[in-house]
Amino acid sequence: MTDLATVREVGLRDGLQLVKRTLPTDIKIEWCQTQAACGFREMEVTSFVPPKVIPQFADAESVLKAAQSISNMRAAVLVPNLKWGLQALDHGAKKITFVLSVSEAHNMANVRRTTDTSIAEFSELIAERNCRGLQDSVMMSVALATTFGCSLQGEVAEPRVYNVAEQVLMAGAQELNMADTVGYGNPIQVKRIFTEILQLADKVQVAAHFHDTRGMGLANAVAALEAGVREFDASLGGLGGCPFAKGASGNIATEDCVYLLESLGFATGINILAMLEVRKNLKDWLPDEPLEGKLLKAGLAATFE
């Protein structure tokens, strides 16, 4: 039996987060629809955040609504705190990813509260979801930013990572999404941390979110795979970054990540050639953004099945 692995597109959220020019809503929806048609079963399509802070996501409601009308595709949204988590619930989000940073300094800079406060708000959001009777229809994920290091505080102690993970699991997280927000991770560290996290998480889903800031993104993905991770965030053309990571390039490129997984014998369910067509469109949609990813230029290997 072939092992399955899932690549979740985060370009519409993490990718667009730092893009200054607002991408028109209809283009976002076209991106979402065309990429879903390639076989993507989950996409993080927007973020519920103050529009003053990130105007790019002022159309969150419309994008979410359109994305949720696509069949066989789970639309996830990212939220930074309880207030915006409630907004996401109000607007019918079916998967909410609550972001908090393991690094206290990064959490303060990113969401202006302590990590403990973020964890408490996540608990309240879970309680509110349950109060509304939505526990079976709304999945709650936590993205643990700066799991592998922090550009503001430096090293992030691993016991702290596991402690925060345990707290959000106790609060009811249905997914741990371990994020190398600033591209500090290396394969040895990644394998060690994911091995531990998969044990802690038991049956709760564990995902990996890598940035390719220093070129190690796919090597880290292989390390996470070896530890047992089967869920990977990636963004088309490697779009993305972090406002607190100077010079950071973006997420691992979706196209290269899918190709890697398929080359290693994992079935992703993605039509690679169709995906490359969407990747070509991305250039037209965001003509000013530098795009990464090698596969579009090189094409598939002649030996690729």
Place this chain on the structure above:
Amino acid sequence: MTDLATVREVGLRDGLQLVKRTLPTDIKIEWCQTQAACGFREMEVTSFVPPKVIPQFADAESVLKAAQSISNMRAAVLVPNLKWGLQALDHGAKKITFVLSVSEAHNMANVRRTTDTSIAEFSELIAERNCRGLQDSVMMSVALATTFGCSLQGEVAEPRVYNVAEQVLMAGAQELNMADTVGYGNPIQVKRIFTEILQLADKVQVAAHFHDTRGMGLANAVAALEAGVREFDASLGGLGGCPFAKGASGNIATEDCVYLLESLGFATGINILAMLEVRKNLKDWLPDEPLEGKLLKAGLAATFE
């Protein structure tokens, strides 16, 4: 004790091979000298090939001579056949890398003879070196191109790889440099093949030469490391390619490879910040070439020791 790993710069050879504009000899020498000053102990500095075929290397003799005057730095040269191997010997090369392809189709295209003929010519070159009494002063390496697949012939059977490796070992090769010439390798395959090759090679040095054509270059380097490889070819700014691999980007970027190895706890002996200064110069030396590599843009992680 810290494990050691060696990064050998091949930008002056593999990197420049496809660069149309001839880089002036004095710039090549400056590149060589400044990069050696960062702690690089081996560089492939040129190729002895017909100048009509690759005018870029018409100054091979001068570049080799200058490179050999740098202390603590081994200058290697690549040769495609016996005739040019003899030229390299005549000009006092101390390390000669004889390239042949495991793929028959690629060998025919690249050096216009069968792989068997190439192996026979390598044997003759060894015999000639020994005849001249140079067996202790001239190291003979074989680069096994298309070890991980071929863009012309497709799959390259692994038993064939091992058979060719055994033949060149029997002929007296002092290094096997397994090359993913067209960027077809994946980490599982890389680990499997290097594990086998390291056993076959016994005490003979084994090196890895990866291209980052489809983004897996550094993931493949980690796989080779795990198999036991400690010698890696790389080119500054990821310069390079292969004339028979359409759209291929170049070698793994030296700066990212060194950073990866150091992050994993291997001592490379390289001064990374000094290396990044040379990398900046590369942009001025080759203003028209697209350069890769993430480290220059992102800088070192704050946690990097």
